[in-house]
Amino acid sequence: MKFKAVSIALVVLIILTLIIDIQIFIVISIWIILYLIIVSVGVFNVQWQFFMPIICTSEQDAIILTFDDGPHPVFTPQILAILKEFNIKATFFVIGRLAKQYPDILQSIINQGHVIGNHTYQHSHRFGFYSTYAVKDDILACNAAVRGITGRQMQLFRPPVGVTNPNIAKAVTHLNLKTIGWDVRSLDTRITSQERLFKRIKSKITNGSIVLLHDRQKITVEILPKLLTYFNENGIKVANIEEGLTLNAYA
Ligand SMILES: [Zn+2]
Missing domain, CATH: 3.20.20.370 (Glycoside hydrolase/deacetylase)
Structure with missing residues (x-):
């Protein structure tokens, strides 16, 4: 799901940063903070369907x-x-x-x-x-x-x-x-x-x-x-x- 994709992205970004080796600490901190913000929003927002499929609307012409x-x-x-x-x-x-x-x-x-x-x-x-x-x-x-x-x-x-x-x-x-x-x-x-x-x-x-x-x-x-x-x-x-x-x- 999307949670997996974002977690993999974090690991890839950390590895890339370590390879490039510039101001590693600051850059990694930024990635981690961004990751935590995205995951937190995913936890509280059903419409993101961040961890699992969630039906939030119908395709019918009715509510x-x-x-x-x-x-x-x-x-x-x-x-x-x-x-x-x-x-x-x-x-x-x-x-x-x-x-x-x-x-x-x-x-x-x-x-x-x-x-x-x-x-x-x-x-x-x-x-x-x-x-x-x-x-x-x-x-x-x-x-x-x-x-x-x-x-x-x-x-x-x-x-x-x-x-x-x-x-x-x-x-x-x-x-x-x-x-x-x-x-x-x-x-x-x-x-x-x-x-x-x-x-x-x-x-x-x-x-x-x-x-x-x-x-x-x-x-x-x-x-x-x-x-x-x-x-x-x-x-x-x-x-x-x-x-x-x-x-x-x-x-
Ligand atoms: Zn309730």
């Missing part, structure tokens, strides 16, 4: 709505009711421990025809520092929890906070999962003004966008009817992820 970090006891049912009213199918990347805590809500997501994907069991902020084994363990625990409740074997994965690295890439490849990113980050966990959030999403959406939202946020519930009305009035279609990306969400 895909995704909700992360649920099920939430209050906001997920409210979001489900709004989606039902507008007859829209979305994708929910669920956290395993919450799925176990709110099995009825998880089941109602499925019953209403939405798709669920794996967002790890713990959703730990330390996920980026996990070993390959720990990453696999956390992903498998989420899949087991959801399978125990719904009977579905999830094949779609979204990394917490969009962080990827060589360990996560190895684990996802071993488990044969498809990683879903986004091209529109709503920032609904940070923006506090409904108007600003609505405007941001509206301005960033293009054909085939995958939109990242969170079903644990009150503001997301508040702007959703306005957003779906805007889609309706402007002929913006919202596709189910399986149709939008022509893939199977379950094994």
